[in-house]
Amino acid sequence: MNQQKIPKQLPPSLxxxxxxxSSIGVFMFFIPINLGGVKTIPIDHIVIWIKQGLGEYAKLYILIMITAGTIFPVVTGSWRHKPNEKHFLALKCLGLLLTAFAISGAGPALLHEADMLPFLLNxxxxxxxLIVPIGSIFLTLLISYGLLESTGTLLHSVMKPVWRTPGWSAIDAVASFVGSYSIALLITNRLYIKGQYSTRQAAIIATGFSTVSAAFMIIVANTLDLMEIWGLYFWTTLVITFTVTAITTRIPPLSGLNDQQKAHSQEEPISERLFKQQ
Known part of the structure; x- marks a missing residue:
């Protein structure tokens, strides 16, 4: 039987x-540029332009998105199947109500003070x-053309001894950081259920690498006027996040979690998943 040969040289197109x-992706997420007197990364410039172009319709867009996210589990009936979905549905309904208050001006006057609903909305x-769907488009340039895989290969020898996770989790870690941490948590959970991560490894990734994302960092940087030092802010946050994760993996409760890789059922009680000892 003929074995497939691995080419010694990659085609120039690859x-x-x-x-x-990959360079375009790095540029869009990590290189601040000055346009119109505003210095920020390109993806944030796009968000600013779209927000300005939409004007007051941006609020309508947000209301539609939140409404759709609220009624979707009701229409599909998914909220009945998982206990946590009921709690999330209640929070979504509360969020929809507060969004309606913020846009219409209804509700208690306390909610409409400058540092309350108007601040949260704007x-x-x-x-x-705006930044999550736009960022998802350009995120493809970072994760789909070899940059993350090469990063994972380079970090393979340090992931296990430093963070006690498999080598391929480097890809998951970087994807969590530069992408959406909510999506990263879903990916980590799926890999955990399939048995590719142990309980301890999944918890390390979820509570360490997946606690922050570049997209949300942009929001924080804009709120605190830190875009002038975006590069320093981003890399400092990355180093701190990975350093703290390396420490927390060695102390309870993470150090006491089960570290055996096996497939898990979604119906398995969470208490059994988390605190089975080796």
Missing amino acids: WVKFIGL KLVIPVG
């Missing part, structure tokens, strides 16, 4: 995609609602 498209909800 190198072009790897270097060219500084957090609208920017996040």
Whole structure:
């Protein structure tokens, strides 16, 4: 039986995609530029332009998105199947109500003070609602053309001894950091259920690498006027996050979690998943 041969040299087209498209992704997320007197990364410039172009319709867009997210589990009936979905549905309904208050001006006067609903709507909800879908488009350039895989290969020898996770978790860790941490948590959970992560490894990734994302860091940086030092802010946050994760893996409760890799059932009680000893 003929074995498939691995080519010694990659086609030039793959190198072009790897270097060219990955470089565009790095530029979009990590290189601040000055446009119109505003210095920020390109993806944030796009969000600013769209927000300005939409004007007051940005609030309508957010209301539609939140409404859709609230009624979707009701229409599909998914909220009945998992206990936590009921709690999330209640929070979504509360969020929808507060969004309606913020846009319409209804509700208690206390909620409409400058640092309450107006601040949340204009500084957090609208920017996040715009940057997540836009960031997802350009995130493909970072994760789909070899940059993350090469990063994972380079970090393979340090992931296990330093963070006590498999070598391939380097890809998951970086993807969690530069992408959406909520999506990263879903990915980690799926890999955990399939048995590719042990309980301890999944918990390390979820509570360490997946606690922050570049997209949300942009929101925080804009709120605190830190975009002038975006590079320093980003890399400092990355180093601190990974350093703290390396420490917390060695202390309870993470150090006491089960470290055996096996497939898990979604119906298995969470208490049994988390605190089985080796």
